[in-house]
Amino acid sequence: MTTLRIDVPYMARVEGEGALNIVVEDDEIKHLELNIFEPPRFFEAFLQGRHFMEAPDITARICGICPVAYQMSSSHALDKILGIQITPEIRALRRLLYCAEWIESHALHIYLLHAPDFLGYESAISMVADPALRPAVEMGLRMKKIGNDLLAIIGGREVHPLSPTVGGFYRAPTQGELSALKSELEWGLEASIKTVAWTATLDFPDFEPDYELVSLRHPDEYPMNEGRIVSNKGLDIPMEEFETHFINDHVAHSNAVQVYHRDGGSYNTGPLARLNLNLDRLTPLAKQALAETGHQFPSNNPFKSIVARAVEVVLAYEEALDIIETYVRPEPSRIEAKPRAGWGCHITEAPRGMLYHRYELDENGLILSCRIDAPTAQNLKRMEDDLWAFVPQVLQLPHDEATLRCEQLVRNYDPCISCATHFLKLNIITDS
Amino acid sequence: MLDAFSMHTMTPHTLILGIGNEWARDDGVGPEVVRRVQQSWLARGSNATREVGFVVMARPDLSLLDLMAETDYLVIVDAVVSGAEPGTLHWQLWKMGVAASRGVERASSHGFGVEELLQMARALGKLPERVELWGIEIACTAPGRGLTPAVARAADALVSKLEAHAMGSCGG
Numbered sequence: 001m002t003t004l005r006i007d008v009p010y011m012a013r014v015e016g017e018g019a020l021n022i023v024v025e026d027d028e029i030k031h032l033e034l035n036i037f038e039p040p041r042f043f044e045a046f047l048q049g050r051h052f053m054e055a056p057d058i059t060a061r062i063c064g065i066c067p068v069a070y071q072m073s074s075s076h077a078l079d080k081i082l083g084i085q086i087t088p089e090i091r092a093l094r095r096l097l098y099c100a101e102w103i104e105s106h107a108l109h110i111y112l113l114h115a116p117d118f119l120g121y122e123s124a125i126s127m128v129a130d131p132a133l134r135p136a137v138e139m140g141l142r143m144k145k146i147g148n149d150l151l152a153i154i155g156g157r158e159v160h161p162l163s164p165t166v167g168g169f170y171r172a173p174t175q176g177e178l179s180a181l182k183s184e185l186e187w188g189l190e191a192s193i194k195t196v197a198w199t200a201t202l203d204f205p206d207f208e209p210d211y212e213l214v215s216l217r218h219p220d221e222y223p224m225n226e227g228r229i230v231s232n233k234g235l236d237i238p239m240e241e242f243e244t245h246f247i248n249d250h251v252a253h254s255n256a257v258q259v260y261h262r263d264g265g266s267y268n269t270g271p272l273a274r275l276n277l278n279l280d281r282l283t284p285l286a287k288q289a290l291a292e293t294g295h296q297f298p299s300n301n302p303f304k305s306i307v308a309r310a311v312e313v314v315l316a317y318e319e320a321l322d323i324i325e326t327y328v329r330p331e332p333s334r335i336e337a338k339p340r341a342g343w344g345c346h347i348t349e350a351p352r353g354m355l356y357h358r359y360e361l362d363e364n365g366l367i368l369s370c371r372i373d374a375p376t377a378q379n380l381k382r383m384e385d386d387l388w389a390f391v392p393q394v395l396q397l398p399h400d401e402a403t404l405r406c407e408q409l410v411r412n413y414d415p416c417i418s419c420a421t422h423f424l425k426l427n428i429i430t431d432s
Numbered sequence: 433m434l435d436a437f438s439m440h441t442m443t444p445h446t447l448i449l450g451i452g453n454e455w456a457r458d459d460g461v462g463p464e465v466v467r468r469v470q471q472s473w474l475a476r477g478s479n480a481t482r483e484v485g486f487v488v489m490a491r492p493d494l495s496l497l498d499l500m501a502e503t504d505y506l507v508i509v510d511a512v513v514s515g516a517e518p519g520t521l522h523w524q525l526w527k528m529g530v531a532a533s534r535g536v537e538r539a540s541s542h543g544f545g546v547e548e549l550l551q552m553a554r555a556l557g558k559l560p561e562r563v564e565l566w567g568i569e570i571a572c573t574a575p576g577r578g579l580t581p582a583v584a585r586a587a588d589a590l591v592s593k594l595e596a597h598a599m600g601s602c603g604g
Contacts, residue, residue: 108494125548128555138556141494148495158495 020406022391029391034384034410036256044370052078052339052365053166059357059372060160063416065108068101068151069350070372071164072225073357078166080344081361082337089330090168091225096178096323097154097164098224098348099316103188104147104158105351106271106309106316109414110195111140114306117408118202136198139191143313146181146188150320153177168334178324185324189317193289196310200293205405208300209389211382212265213273216349222281222315223274225348230277231267232298239347242356248373259378266381269353270413271308272299283322286315302386302412309414339365350375352414376415383410447503447560448594449496450488451510451546458518458570458583462509463488465568465587469594476599484598492549501558507594510546512567519582521590522567526550531565566590 023031043062047055055074060067072094079086086094112124115136121127128137148158153173155161163169214235216227229245230236237245248259260266275282275290276298282290290297290311295304345358353375360368390409394402450466452459470486487499500506512522524530531547544552546565553559568590571580579587 123548125551125555128552134556141497145495145498159493 020387022387024391024395027392027395029388032384032388032391033253034380034387036254036380044372047367047370050367052081052359052361052367055359055367055370056165057160057162062372062374064159065105065416066101066350066352066355067160068097068155068164069348069355070357071161072098072348073346073350073355073372074359075164075166076225076346076348077344077357077359078361079335080346081342081359082166082340084167084335084337086168086335087330089172089328090334092323092327093154093169093172093330094164095224096320096327097151097161099320099323100147100150100154102147102224102312102316102351103320104144104151105414106313107140107144107147107195109351110199110306110309110313111137111144114309114408114411114414115199115202117404117411118306120404139194143188143191143195146184147316149184150178150181153181165334167336168330168332170334172330172333174329175324175327178327182321182324185317185321189285189314189321192310192313192317193285196289196293196307196314199307199310200295202306204301204303205393206301207303207390207393209302209386211273211300212261212267213276213298213300214267214269214378215274215277215354216347217277218281220281222278222283222312222319223349229347229354232277239345239356242345242347242373243358243371246373246378248371248377254380256380257373257377258381259373260381266385267378268302268382269375269378270305271312271351271353272302272305272412273353274349275308275311276300282311283315283318285318286311289314302409305412305414339363345371352376352416353378374416376413379413379415383413383415386412445483445503446505446507446598447485447487447499448507448598449509450486451490451492451508453490453573454488455575455577457572457574457576458568458579459511459573460577461511461568461570461579461583461587464579465509465566465590465594468587468591469598472591472595473598492544492546494544494549494552496549497553497556497558500553500560503560504562506560506563507566507597508546508563509566509568509590509594511570511573513570514567516569517582518569518571518580519586520569521586522565522569524565526563526565528554566594 021031021033021035022029043059047058050058055078056071059070059074062070116122116124116127119127119133124137127133151161152158155163163171212231212233214229214231216223217230218227228236228238229242245262246259247262248257251258279297293307295307339361341361341363343360345356347354347356355375356373358371362368386409394405397405448466448469450462452462454460454463466486466488473484528551531550550559550563568583568586570583
């Protein structure tokens with residue numbers, strides 16, 4: 001019997017640690033687990049007893065790259081409990097804020113974290129050393145900076161914005177403040193279209209699992225802050241039914257929560273799912289940029305998530321310019337409401353996928369309970385399923401290439417648990 | 433991440449950067465030192481002989497790349513854990529690898545480490561001519577504000593050195 005053991009003892013990342021363990025006997029996988037040993041962070045627990053107005057700012061601290069997602073999901077859920085009806089102007093500003101976050105998050109992942117996988121570099125730093133690739137990285141950095149600048153104009157600072165809150169914004173930017181960024185946004189739109197074309201030239205492994213792709217879908221627009229939950233397997237439910245279809249659970253080998261279907265099945269959420277399920281909601285230039293790649297979508301190839309991300313950056317730049325063009329400063333900038341007891345939930349589309357928040361308040365507006373399901377928690381089981389299907393394809397490859405492919409497969413999801421450039425350290429031990 | 437109000441000029445020739453979490457006791461020594469140097473510089477600014485920018489950050493950020501491109505002289509103040517006595521001052525000019533963190537490579541969507549950021553700046557041709565690293569050996573990173581006594585004494589000493597630097601008489 002031949003035993004092949006893949007032990008990945010440490011997955012370098014910023015806010016957590018994980019490992020990958022695989023045992024293969026006679027070309028059959030006997031054991032595979034993505035073990036997240038990051039200590040639990042207990043956000044849901046220490047939110048209990050806090051006033052509802054603290055929730056957007058506290059939950060934003062869960063993530064340093066997508067704090068807007070946490071602010072938007074929590075604010076919308078709390079708006080519902082309090083009976084707040086936001087104005088069209090506040091709605092537009094929230095969407096603009098989300099555009100900024102998609103731009104900065106996606107641009108960073110495409111150029112600095114994901115592209116080196118495809119191009120055979122160990123990191124973005126070594127990629128930059130190649131004179132042929134340096135302009136692309138510089139372009140990506142400038143694209144990201146524009147997203148951060150837009151975040152700062154709307155939110156007061158580029159990470160963990162201060163302004164967004166329940167019912168709207170503590171302060172809304174002026175038309176002049178937003179218009180000052182217009183020329184940079186126009187440059188970014190052009191750069192993002194080039195980015196789509198560039199990502200389309202990358203080499204994509206032949207791998208198309210039979211995914212259930214899940215995302216929001218809105219009647220009129222590409223989903224960010226609103227919509228119903230839909231899937232390519234026929235799911236079509238309101239957000240309020242999320243917990244009746246999806247459970248979150250602790251698995252023995254991981255400190256991270258895994259979210260999956262009640263029947264035990266995994267699903268894929270994020271840019272690939274969003275794009276596949278909302279092709280007819282793309283903005284004109286995003287649609288054109290995708291069409292010109294020659295790649296067929298819908299596509300279940302997770303490696304093509306880099307193309308999906310690039311298309312979403314075009315959309316975000318395009319929408320940002322449109323929103324700024326017609327921007328009317330919200331007056332008032334936020335709708336206030338008195339505390340009241342109730343229950344409410346909401347999902348928004350974070351850069352990495354659906355982000356679910358649910359709160360229960362008492363009559364004084366104090367949080368009795370809450371549940372937060374991050375996109376990465378929803379994708380973890382799917383990542384393991386991907387590895388089950390993909391590992392047999394790489395076992396015969398040289399060690400370095402097998403390592404790269406496993407890293408790349410996980411990075412397709414842009415997981416918050418595993419953002420580091422060197423995601424996996426792969427040890428293959430063969431006993432005959 | 434940039435502490436905008438602390439920026440003095442958009443095109444500083446010298447940039448003094450303090451890195452650390454001010455809510456994790458001694459880890460905040462870098463920002464503490466840089467804020468105090470800035471206050472001193474502000475108070476005596478009319479006598480300054482060079483343009484100086486001050487930035488404090490919880491952790492390094494890619495937004496520093498553009499600032500570095502406009503900087504001739506970068507001074508970084510950060511907390512250090514090397515096993516030396518708490519309060520020990522470390523100094524050296526940066527060269528490839530000297531600021532590498534132990535274990536995890538810090539390059540992800542959540543941030544770059546000091547070493548990775550400087551290497552990226554070098555690769556992009558944005559590295560200042562001179563990069564000086566000041567480290568203070570720390571003792572405690574528990575939640576909360578305030579430096580432990582030995583680290584506070586070291587901070588006082590470093591503030592004096594950097595005040596001299598900011599006023600134009602080069603430290604180091």
